[in-house]
Amino acid sequence: MKTVICYYSRHHGNTLKVLEAMAEGQDVELIDVTAPRAAVHLERYDAVGFASGIYYGKFHDNVTSFARQYLPEGKDVFFIYTCGSKRDGYTKVIAEAVTAKRANILGEYGCRGYDTFGPFKLVGGIAKGHPNADELQKAREFFRSICK
Numbered sequence: 001m002k003t004v005i006c007y008y009s010r011h012h013g014n015t016l017k018v019l020e021a022m023a024e025g026q027d028v029e030l031i032d033v034t035a036p037r038a039a040v041h042l043e044r045y046d047a048v049g050f051a052s053g054i055y056y057g058k059f060h061d062n063v064t065s066f067a068r069q070y071l072p073e074g075k076d077v078f079f080i081y082t083c084g085s086k087r088d089g090y091t092k093v094i095a096e097a098v099t100a101k102r103a104n105i106l107g108e109y110g111c112r113g114y115d116t117f118g119p120f121k122l123v124g125g126i127a128k129g130h131p132n133a134d135e136l137q138k139a140r141e142f143f144r145s146i147c148k
């Protein structure tokens, strides 16, 4: 199965770390949604992932805009994220964006990622050491289950 994951990972590269672990030995392409690009052809892939750190309770707006602009109708889609603290609802906005394109949502994987945003910086950050080896392994397992 040919897969692409469109991502935004800026705070500490936590999400990219998860994606690189998942992609090892797999037929998956990674697209940084902030990178300059000539053309995007998501129709070439069997499944499309969207990945992001969580920014103010949701995927970064750059990822959601990218989905709105480039996701073809009726695709198989999945979500990956990292966040300072786990809570429900982080995929709500991106899920609405892809649902508007009649996407089939296969699932989501989220784990914690080192977070030094705002006041957390004063205490040396939260979720230090995350994503950890166990979380990277779970991400690989999630990806394998998506590819089945």
Ligand SMILES: Cc1cc2nc3c(=O)[nH]c(=O)nc-3n(C[C@H](O)[C@H](O)[C@H](O)COP(=O)(O)O)c2cc1C
Binding pocket: 008, 009, 010, 011, 012, 013, 014, 015, 016, 052, 053, 054, 055, 056, 057, 058, 082, 083, 084, 085, 086, 112, 113, 114, 115, 116, 117
């Ligand atoms: C501006 C900003 C806002 C954030 N908002 C949240 C949030 O609402 N909830 C949360 O759990 N983490 C939040 N975080 C922490 C990040 O989601 C977390 O560190 C994530 O792993 C960053 O991913 P990245 O390194 O791939 O960009 C925020 C971080 C920044 C810099």
